[in-house]
Amino acid sequence: MRIFTTLLLCSVFAMPTAQAAGDPVRGEQLHQDCLGCHGTELYVAPRAKVKTLAALKKETERWNDRMNPKFTKQEIEDIVAWLNRDFYKFPQ
Numbered sequence: 001m002r003i004f005t006t007l008l009l010c011s012v013f014a015m016p017t018a019q020a021a022g023d024p025v026r027g028e029q030l031h032q033d034c035l036g037c038h039g040t041e042l043y044v045a046p047r048a049k050v051k052t053l054a055a056l057k058k059e060t061e062r063w064n065d066r067m068n069p070k071f072t073k074q075e076i077e078d079i080v081a082w083l084n085r086d087f088y089k090f091p092q
């Protein structure tokens with residue numbers, strides 16, 4: 001029983017790492033491809049309109065529709081992680 005509890009706890013704590021988190025370093029490199037239309041001035045006040053992390057992700061996905069080839073889900077996570085770390089700074 002005890003070992004079962006330990007295993008259960010381990011799997012619960014391992015979950016966040018199993019879920020692919022964004023890598024801001026990679027995101028910054030990937031974002032080079034987004035610079036065709038705008039620079040990073042759009043991501044800071046007074047230009048920035050995005051107000052939540054969820055909205056930032058949505059906006060990034062929306063612009064990804066214009067990309068060819070498109071970024072993968074993981075690459076979107078990376079870009080969002082970078083945008084948030086360096087510009088928006090929303091609480092995670």
Ligand code: HEC
Pocket residue numbers: 031033034035036037038042043047048049050056059060063064066067071079
């Ligand atoms: C086809 C041109 C184009 C491309 C390509 C593009 N964007 Fe944009 N993006 C825009 C324009 C224009 C706006 C401003 C829209 C507005 O002011 O409402 C914008 C706005 C944004 C915003 C909202 C900023 C804010 O806080 O108001 C984000 C975030 C963004 N783009 C991210 C990206 C990312 C990430 C990529 C690459 C995947 C990308 N964009 C590629 C044209 C583009």
